[in-house]
Amino acid sequence: MQLAMINDKIMAMEDVDSAYLDRGLFFGDGVYEVLRSYNGKIFALDDHFTRFANSLKAIEITSVDVADIRSKVLKAFDKAAIANAKIYFHITRGSGVRDHLPKADLKPNFFLTISELKDNPKLKNEGVAVSTYPDIRWKRCDIKSLNLLPNVLAKGDADKKGAWEAVFVNDDGLITEGSSSAFFGIVKGKLRTSPLKANILPSITRKYVELAANNIGLPTAEKSLTPKEAQVADELFLAVTTKDIIPVVKFDGQPIADAKPGKWTKLLIEEFKKFIA
Numbered sequence: 001m002q003l004a005m006i007n008d009k010i011m012a013m014e015d016v017d018s019a020y021l022d023r024g025l026f027f028g029d030g031v032y033e034v035l036r037s038y039n040g041k042i043f044a045l046d047d048h049f050t051r052f053a054n055s056l057k058a059i060e061i062t063s064v065d066v067a068d069i070r071s072k073v074l075k076a077f078d079k080a081a082i083a084n085a086k087i088y089f090h091i092t093r094g095s096g097v098r099d100h101l102p103k104a105d106l107k108p109n110f111f112l113t114i115s116e117l118k119d120n121p122k123l124k125n126e127g128v129a130v131s132t133y134p135d136i137r138w139k140r141c142d143i144k145s146l147n148l149l150p151n152v153l154a155k156g157d158a159d160k161k162g163a164w165e166a167v168f169v170n171d172d173g174l175i176t177e178g179s180s181s182a183f184f185g186i187v188k189g190k191l192r193t194s195p196l197k198a199n200i201l202p203s204i205t206r207k208y209v210e211l212a213a214n215n216i217g218l219p220t221a222e223k224s225l226t227p228k229e230a231q232v233a234d235e236l237f238l239a240v241t242t243k244d245i246i247p248v249v250k251f252d253g254q255p256i257a258d259a260k261p262g263k264w265t266k267l268l269i270e271e272f273k274k275f276i277a
C-alpha cells in the first residue's frame with residue numbers, strides 16, 4: 001500500500017485529492033499569466049496569449065489548445081463581471097505520483113482566479129522605494145514559469161528593508177528586472193531598460209511603455225543599468241500589468257533626484273492611459 005499524510009491525516013494514496021499530486025506543486029512544472037481589465041475590457045489580450053503560448057512551448061507542454069484556454073478565460077471574465085479585474089491562470093503538466101520524468105499521458109491542469117483590482121493612487125502619486133537583491137534565478141526567466149522562489153525571497157527581503165519592490169542584480173553587476181515588474185531608468189534624457197534576452201521576462205507593460213516613450217519623443221536605449229547608475233538616475237520606475245507604471249523615488253535607501261515622481265515618468269503614465277482608452 002502506498003500511504004500519504006496531509007497535515008495530520010493519514011490516508012491511502014488512492015484517496016489523495018489529485019490537486020496534491022499536481023506537478024506544479026512538486027516541481028513548479030507549469031506556466032502562468034496575469035492579465036488585467038480596465039473598465040470591462042481586458043488589456044493586451046493577444047500579447048498575453050502569445051507569451052503564454054511561448055511559455056507552454058518552451059517547457060514542452062504540447063497538448064494544450066491555447067484557443068480553448070483563451071475561451072475559458074473570457075468565459076470566466078464574463079461570469080465574474082468585474083470591470084477592473086486581475087486575472088491569474090496557470091497550466092501545469094498534470095497530476096501524478098512524484099517522478100521527475102512525467103508520464104506521457106498526463107492531462108494538464110488549468111487553474112484560474114479573478115479578483116477585483118483596487119486602484120492605489122498613493123503608489124503613483126508618491127512613488128515607491130526599491131532595494132536590490134542578487135539575481136539567483138535560473139537562466140530562462142523569459143519563460144513565465146511557476147518557479148518563483150527567488151522572486152518570493154527577493155520580495156520578502158525588500159519588505160524587511162521597507163521597500164515596495166526588489167530589483168535583481170546579476171553576477172555582472174547589472175540590474176535585470178524587478179521581482180514582479182520590469183525596471184526602467186531615465187538617464188541623460190534616455191529611457192533605459194534591460195534588453196530582451198532569456199534573463200528577463202518579456203513584460204507586456206514594458207512593450208507599451210516603449211511605445212509610449214516613442215509617442216512622447218523620449219528615446220529608448222535597451223541597456224541595463226548598474227545600481228550605481230540607478231542611484232544617480234534622473235528618474236526610475238517600474239512597470240507591471242496590474243499597476244502599469246509606478247514611479248521609484250528611493251533606490252537602496254538613496255533618494256532619486258528630489259524623491260518625487262519624475263516629469264518623464266508622469267508623462268509616460270499619461271501617455272499609457274491612451275492605450276487603455
Ligand code: PLP
Pocket residue numbers: 034177178179180181182201202203204205206239240241242
Ligand atoms: N518581470 C517579472 C519577473 C514579472 O514577474 C513581471 C510580472 O509579473 C513583470 C516583469 C512584468 O510583466 P508584465 O508587464 O507582463 O506584467
